[in-house]
Amino acid sequence: MTGIQQIGEFETDPAVWGVNFPNQWDRWKRTTEDTAVTKYGGSKPIDKIAENPRIKILYAGYPFSVEYNEERGHGWSVVDVQKIKRLGDKKPGTCLSCKSSDTVKMWNEMGAEKFFNTPMKDLVAHADNPISCLNCHDPKTMELTPRNPAFLAVMERRGVDLGKATRQQKRTYVCGQCHVEYYFEKKDNPILHFPWDKGLNLDDIEKFYDEKGFYDWIHPDTGAKLIKIQHPEFEFWSTGIHARSDVSCADCHMPYQRIGSRKYSDHWVRSPMLNVAAACQPCHRWPEQELSERVLAIQDRTKSLLNRIEIALVDAIAAIKACRESGIPDEKLAEAQKLHRRAQIRWDFVFSENSMGFHSPQESARWLAEGIDYARQAESLAKQLIVR
Amino acid sequence: MGKRRIKLLATISLGVFFGCAAFTFVYARGYSYMSDDPNACINCHIMNEQHDSWLNSSHSAFANCNDCHTPKTPFAKYWVKAGNGFRHSAYFTLGNFKEPIRITPGNQKVVQDNCIRCHSDLVDSIHPTNDGQLDCLSCHSRGFHRL
Numbered sequence: 348m349t350g351i352q353q354i355g356e357f358e359t360d361p362a363v364w365g366v367n368f369p370n371q372w373d374r375w376k377r378t379t380e381d382t383a384v385t386k387y388g389g390s391k392p393i394d395k396i397a398e399n400p401r402i403k404i405l406y407a408g409y410p411f412s413v414e415y416n417e418e419r420g421h422g423w424s425v426v427d428v429q430k431i432k433r434l435g436d437k438k439p440g441t442c443l444s445c446k447s448s449d450t451v452k453m454w455n456e457m458g459a460e461k462f463f464n465t466p467m468k469d470l471v472a473h474a475d476n477p478i479s480c481l482n483c484h485d486p487k488t489m490e491l492t493p494r495n496p497a498f499l500a501v502m503e504r505r506g507v508d509l510g511k512a513t514r515q516q517k518r519t520y521v522c523g524q525c526h527v528e529y530y531f532e533k534k535d536n537p538i539l540h541f542p543w544d545k546g547l548n549l550d551d552i553e554k555f556y557d558e559k560g561f562y563d564w565i566h567p568d569t570g571a572k573l574i575k576i577q578h579p580e581f582e583f584w585s586t587g588i589h590a591r592s593d594v595s596c597a598d599c600h601m602p603y604q605r606i607g608s609r610k611y612s613d614h615w616v617r618s619p620m621l622n623v624a625a626a627c628q629p630c631h632r633w634p635e636q637e638l639s640e641r642v643l644a645i646q647d648r649t650k651s652l653l654n655r656i657e658i659a660l661v662d663a664i665a666a667i668k669a670c671r672e673s674g675i676p677d678e679k680l681a682e683a684q685k686l687h688r689r690a691q692i693r694w695d696f697v698f699s700e701n702s703m704g705f706h707s708p709q710e711s712a713r714w715l716a717e718g719i720d721y722a723r724q725a726e727s728l729a730k731q732l733i734v735r
Numbered sequence: 736m737g738k739r740r741i742k743l744l745a746t747i748s749l750g751v752f753f754g755c756a757a758f759t760f761v762y763a764r765g766y767s768y769m770s771d772d773p774n775a776c777i778n779c780h781i782m783n784e785q786h787d788s789w790l791n792s793s794h795s796a797f798a799n800c801n802d803c804h805t806p807k808t809p810f811a812k813y814w815v816k817a818g819n820g821f822r823h824s825a826y827f828t829l830g831n832f833k834e835p836i837r838i839t840p841g842n843q844k845v846v847q848d849n850c851i852r853c854h855s856d857l858v859d860s861i862h863p864t865n866d867g868q869l870d871c872l873s874c875h876s877r878g879f880h881r882l
Contacts, residue, residue, distance in 0.1 A: 514862065514869050515869060593873065598874075603861055605857075608856060608857060609856070609857055609858075609859065609860050610857055610858050610860060610861050611860050611861065612861060629874045629875070630874050632877060
């Protein structure tokens with residue numbers, strides 16, 4: 348692709364790309380709008396803890412119980428990652444990985460490993476641009492090109508040749524390099540990894556973590572070794588019907604739009620619920636109202652299951668806590684703690700994912716149903732111990 | 736058998752063969768398949784539905800069946816026509832096909848090429864290709880006729 352502006356191999360400033368691609372640039376800039384609200388999401392930074400105080404109990408002992416807001420658009424990424432109180436100044440460079448186009452340049456200059464181990468506050472001085480062009484595109488060919496070293500590494504381990512990926516797959520992969528579940532190998536060595544070696548389904552991810560004996564933190568009330576799930580949109584989508592039908596992330600979140608006499612991918616990345624006509628109707632020829640209602644029906648059902656599992660988890664936590672307070676040793680609680688871990692990962696996988704179940708309705712309902720069962724089993728086991 | 740009788744038999748056989756062929760060609764309106772007239776496609780009634788839905792679609796004002804379903808170079812065009820014609824007559828004669836009829840992968844590729852041929856100015860920025868990477872028909876399958 349040619350243009351009037353020469354774009355360098357590591358051009359991080361989207362304004363330079365914008366000279367050649369004014370339409371994409373104009374729409375991308377709108378990702379800084381932060382007032383749109385959908386029933387279960389949007390771009391307004393709503394305080395999730397105030398909205399749902401139960402998560403303070405469920406995330407107790409982990410930074411997510413300190414501050415947890417609804418995320419804003421790509422244009423805010425650098426500003427927001429600095430403002431968030433969760434880890435304060437202790438944030439490692441890893442936290443900047445998916446927040447700026449400048450990271451692509453830094454990975455090239457300093458190497459990924461050094462980048463991950465440098466405190467974020469030292470790197471952020473060089474991060475002038477939020478998530479933008481260089482994160483997804485090759486400046487020479489404009490070809491979609493995932494850059495995140497953790498994504499490239501795990502895909503190689505899984506035997507996926509990214510060089511052979513179709514354009515349609517790449518329209519998901521560039522999103523899947525960040526909208527995922529991830530973990531650090533060790534706390535003092537925050538190298539970014541994706542837990543996909545066994546597969547992308549939650550069952551595979553859980554098995555991977557179990558075999559590694561991995562945990563993010565120990566819940567202070569129950570002593571259970573828990574996993575904090577991040578935002579597994581890519582994994583979640585991959586188990587759903589849209590993935591089965593070869594519908595990519597961009598098809599719904601960056602739908603084609605006509606500007607003048609040409610069609611473009613809408614670079615104002617946002618919820619399809621704010622743009623049902625372009626996002627859903629090209630394939631689903633039903634009235635907007637009906638489509639919205641069908642999405643909301645799925646989301647309402649997921650929300651009601653989430654409420655049930657949260658109540659079950661709070662009950663389980665209380666029961667195990669009571670056991671510990673009455674002097675029952677942790678060895679006797681091992682089974683209940685394991686059940687807490689099982690229930691919590693299922694709740695968190697659906698809760699932390701940004702679609703309220705929509706990306707994979709049937710799987711999310713299954714995970715939540717299993718989770719409710721595990722939580723109630725944990726509760727009943729703990730109660731039996733206390734009676735004895 | 737005398738030479739004369741063989742000649743006579745051969746002449747009659749050839750005459751019957753070419754006579755039948757000529758009759759079939761005229762009766763089945765074989766010449767119409769050389770044209771671009773959509774009516775040729777409903778010589779056999781199984782295409783009626785496709786023809787009707789095309790007639791009611793926005794495309795009927797600009798494109799006929801061949802504009803989407805055959806390649807544009809003369810040789811390729813008649814090669815595809817001949818292939819499809821052979822398959823259609825075989826299927827209809829033997830009756831071993833399923834309804835509703837489905838487009839073959841090869842013919843689908845022809846259609847995709849033609850989508851891009853007419854709409855290239857509009858879709859240039861979204862890089863559609865004919866290698867199955869971005870299939871126009873995966874979303875735009877309705878409106879012309881159901882595939």
